[in-house]
Amino acid sequence: MADPVALARDLIRCPSVTPAEGGALATIETMLKGAGFTVHRVTFEEPGTDPIENLYARIGAAAPHLMLTGHTDVVPPGDEAKWSHPPFASEIAGDVLYGRGAVDMKGAIACKIAAALDYLAANGGKPKGSISFLITGDEEGIAVNGTVKLLKWAAERGEKFDHAILGEPTNPQQLGDMMKIGRRGSQNGTLVVTGTQGHVAYPELADNPVRNIAALMVAINAEPIDSGTAHFGASNLEFTSIDVGNRTVNLIPAEARARFNIRFNDTRTREELRKLIEARAARAAAKIRWHIEWEPSNADVFLTPPGPFVDLVSGAIKEVTGLTPKLSTTGGTSDARFIKDYCPVIEFGLLSQQMHKIDEHVATADLVALTAIYRRILERYFAQ
Numbered sequence: 001m002a003d004p005v006a007l008a009r010d011l012i013r014c015p016s017v018t019p020a021e022g023g024a025l026a027t028i029e030t031m032l033k034g035a036g037f038t039v040h041r042v043t044f045e046e047p048g049t050d051p052i053e054n055l056y057a058r059i060g061a062a063a064p065h066l067m068l069t070g071h072t073d074v075v076p077p078g079d080e081a082k083w084s085h086p087p088f089a090s091e092i093a094g095d096v097l098y099g100r101g102a103v104d105m106k107g108a109i110a111c112k113i114a115a116a117l118d119y120l121a122a123n124g125g126k127p128k129g130s131i132s133f134l135i136t137g138d139e140e141g142i143a144v145n146g147t148v149k150l151l152k153w154a155a156e157r158g159e160k161f162d163h164a165i166l167g168e169p170t171n172p173q174q175l176g177d178m179m180k181i182g183r184r185g186s187q188n189g190t191l192v193v194t195g196t197q198g199h200v201a202y203p204e205l206a207d208n209p210v211r212n213i214a215a216l217m218v219a220i221n222a223e224p225i226d227s228g229t230a231h232f233g234a235s236n237l238e239f240t241s242i243d244v245g246n247r248t249v250n251l252i253p254a255e256a257r258a259r260f261n262i263r264f265n266d267t268r269t270r271e272e273l274r275k276l277i278e279a280r281a282a283r284a285a286a287k288i289r290w291h292i293e294w295e296p297s298n299a300d301v302f303l304t305p306p307g308p309f310v311d312l313v314s315g316a317i318k319e320v321t322g323l324t325p326k327l328s329t330t331g332g333t334s335d336a337r338f339i340k341d342y343c344p345v346i347e348f349g350l351l352s353q354q355m356h357k358i359d360e361h362v363a364t365a366d367l368v369a370l371t372a373i374y375r376r377i378l379e380r381y382f383a384q
């Protein structure tokens with residue numbers, strides 16, 4: 001049987017900090033080819049971005065088609081001197097494996113591969129339907145030459161997916177306590193207030209945008225946006241910076257800007273939210289000159305509603321861990337926001353506490369248990 005710990009160690013040794021491939025996809029390619037997968041290595045690029053290597057592998061030709069997906073790129077280690085085990089040495093101390101990507105998410109990819117190989121070995125080398133691996137090297141970066149393009153590339157080849165499991169770290173405390181069945185949408189904007197520049201000692205001759213932007217910010221945040229839904233928390237707007245850039249003590253500036261982000265639930269659309277925020281600003285504005293610059297966004301809200309697929313995954317988690325996972329939509333955005341346009345997607349992986357940290361690590365027991373969970377999912381999925 002494929003050993004998820006050994007495979008995770010091999011992957012962590014590959015220094016695949018976005019946009020570098022670092023040998024991680026080559027390692028996966030070798031493993032999957034050996035098990036009979038047809039493997040494609042696909043590089044995407046566009047002007048102004050780094051070219052990124054991605055991998056798509058499939059075994060089987062029939063439905064149902066289950067996509068196992070994730071990313072091999074990792075965030076930089078930061079100050080390597082602060083690590084007690086070097087970030088790409090893949091050292092084991094006690095029952096803990098250290099290294100960048102241990103939980104986010106080379107560990108989970110290793111578990112998926114080990115589970116798939118074990119499932120195939122137990123079933124004559126072929127699934128009853130199809131298993132594919134869709135692995136990107138561009139998740140932690142700007143994510144333009146990764147999953148978005150890989151999905152489109154696969155669709156153009158005629159690939160059709162029935163369900164997907166993304167291996168991002170989802171468990172806050174222990175393996176089995178949470179899976180994600182959706183994600184909130186995200187929208188960035190900048191509130192811009194224009195004033196009239198002048199001498200601070202002659203305010204009557206100026207129009208101070210600092211006073212005015214403060215008034216609009218209060219008005220925009222005066223009421224909650226909503227109170228949440230069955231599967232989502234309340235939509236929320238947070239201001240993240242106020243920028244005037246005025247270094248002169250006796251000058252009233254000409255303009256003030258405030259950046260904000262909205263995380264929104266499944267009762268909201270982007271367009272409706274923009275109107276709502278603009279209406280709040282307009283009501284408070286009176287003579288204030290203002291506008292909002294809305295950034296383009298590809299992070300829409302989505303939900304994979306509870307049903308047979310969610311039950312299947314949840315049941316497999318319970319079978320191995322004894323825990324019934326909470327069905328959550330919390331956290332930031334993930335590549336699931338792109339996958340949901342092709343098939344229902346859920347996320348389940350390792351523990352989330354260690355993501356992006358110095359001394360990122362994973363318990364080897366968690367790698368073994370997560371492999372068992374993915375293995376049970378495959379068993380149940382193709383037994384349907």
Ligand SMILES: [Zn+2]
Pocket residue numbers: 071104105139168169
């Ligand atoms: Zn990740």
